[in-house]
Amino acid sequence: MATETHAAATDAAHGAADAAHGATTSVCLNEYGGAIGMPQLCGEWMGNQVFWLVVTLVVIFFVLSKIALPRIAGILAERQGSITSDLAAAEDLKHKAVEAEEAYNKALADARAEAGRIVAEAKAEIQSELDAEIAKADAEIAAKSAESEKAIAEIRAGALEAVKEVAKDTAKEIVAAMGGKADAKTITSAIGTRMKG
């Protein structure tokens, strides 16, 4: 519109510029190379566009369907595959880890049981030894005390004899001093009776 009016108004004035520019090559261009109307509606250019569009689309289609799309699909499938196998491997490793933990726990429990057993054995051994020692010591103590009792009894018996002797002598002396004649037999029996009583 605007350009059209320009063109009409200044047709003569711009003869020189026109010549410098070269003659107008299209019905859709004014003499300055500007567009007349909408370039989209210029029928003269449509054949060119359609031709190159068809060429372009065919080239893109063959590049995509022969090279690009199979390759990208392959990459994606490969990645999917490796992800799946990695996941499987991870699952495997997880199982192994769980197994290892179980084995460890089992070993730990075994070791604990073993330790308990050893401790109990040692305890039993020590107890039996202790018992034996105690029995031995008791026996020794019993023997020693029996011995001492015997010694005491002997001493006591000895003392009793001595007392009897002393009493007999003393009694004989006392009887003699009182002017009597003490017969040894009587005195002994008398003392024996007294001592018992």
Add this chain to the structure above:
Amino acid sequence: MEGDIVQMGAYIGAGLACTGMGGAAVGVGHVVGNFLSGALRNPSAAGGQIATMFIGIAFSEALGIFSFLVALLLMFAV
């Protein structure tokens, strides 16, 4: 003189045609707004409907583009 009147009419018509684009703007806003209010109510279902929203936008926007095209035709091609 007669050409000037035709040109004036064409320009006025182009301006009037551009008001059609406002309708397209309202339409697109309506589509997206309703999509959003629906999506906020049920966000889990929203993801699958984005394509539908774009189809709706495309249909309502096309009419605005038509009015713009009419304006361009009046400006440059009549």
Add this chain to the structure above:
Amino acid sequence: MATETHSTEAAANGAEHAEEGSSLVFHPMDQFIVKPLFGDGPVGTFTITNVTLWMALAVLSIILLLVVGTSRRAVVPGRTQSIAELAYGFVYKMVEDVAGKDGLRYFPYIMTLFMFIVMANMLGLLPMAFTTTSHIAVTAVMAMVVFLSVTIIGFWKNGFGFLSLFWISSAPLVLRPILAIIEVISYFVRPVSHSIRLAGNMMAGHAVIKVFAAFAALLAISPFAVLAITAIYALELLVSFIQAYVFAILTCVYLKDALHPHH
């Protein structure tokens, strides 16, 4: 782009514009001009033009991304390979979700369309670039290819059962003929909206950027204009991806209709 021609033109037109009292030069549509790359001859069907250049660059970037980027076949991917795999997975899942398992046979075709559109859109955002997808001729061919192949697939898979797509058996019997007419019309409008949506989006974004670029010549509002260009550029980056996505997903929807026409 048309910028070189622009500058000479602007120089030539400077006096004229000053006379007219208009300081702004709007040529938002000049960026869509098809020009021969070599020489100034007319544009014939087989001429090598900027269309050829930018489509070739799109092919090159697709090859760089999807073929060279994946050449190491690493199980743990690098950056380029990640993007390639992401693009593959994205389109694959889209086809599977929307068109179903039996739609996966057509996955390479949809991948071709998606990769071409997304690359052409993104390359078109480079400064001085030519956006091939902003031309209705280009998008219309793609949309017509989709429309025709989907129709052929529909009749080939279902025979005349494909026509049950238009006969909505869940509707009341009285309404069915009316709905059938509406369905048929909407079926034939599909390629129109399919192609114009993409071309219109691309054209609109680029034209708006160009308009703001012209505003940047005014000193008073140039900071605002530059900011606006930045913001619109970001929006266009989003739009160029979303439009490729929408084109692909609508193709999948049409494919699903062809494979399973029964409502």
